[in-house]
Amino acid sequence: MKKSVHTDCSSAMLPVRDAIDVISGKWKLLILISISSGNHRFTEIQKSIPKITAKVLSNELKDLEQNKLIERKIIEGYPVMIEYNTSSYAETLGDVIKALRDWGINHRKKITGK
Amino acid sequence: MKKSVHTDCSSAMLPVRDAIDVISGKWKLLILISISSGNHRFTEIQKSIPKITAKVLSNELKDLEQNKLIERKIIEGYPVMIEYNTSSYAETLGDVIKALRDWGINHRKKITGK
DNA sequence: CGGAATCCTCTACGATACTG
């Protein structure tokens, strides 16, 4: 059996790849932050995130719902209202978001020269 | 002055957005993992990451170098060799990678039913 | 070996308009 000439790090990469597949893109984490900050209505979320369009938001919300990270609730009435809430599962992303936020703060200091 | 009707969470989103801008895409973190796992040559790195092409790897390496996350070293000789190493600054991404890895492991358990 | 060049595809993302 031939030894490979490079270091095998697939076991380290696989889970990271899994995570990236789910939360990749510019918007998903921002949407989760917005919802967990108190924005639960479609229009609220849209206004809270600069530059996001209705179409993109709509698609991302569907993605997040399929991945069980948010829940979509229909509130009957006139008019019908829709409410989005983060799931308890989304809370497991807390460490990821915190790590990214901390690093982002530090990185901005570094490139702007503090 | 009119109060906005949505919760303002821009201060929470901004750093996350900064971080996403730098490490976004399918490859950058995987490349960093590969290099820090012991792969320092272009071909080694390429072989260690399934499906990545030379062009994509080349572009990503340039990006990472510009963001001071890796260092490119030319080793004179016959033939000339190139060596990539992670910078000390890249180590600050450790928490991000760890958080993503942990979450990815957990997520895979969840969707595959353990 | 470590890429660059070329050409191509695909899709995330965007602008605008419209609807129940």
Place this chain on the structure above:
DNA sequence: CAGTATCGTAGAGGATTCCG
């Protein structure tokens, strides 16, 4: 209000070939 429909674009990513 909460989207959908349509059209369009840019760039990420891919396949293949070539080069010093």
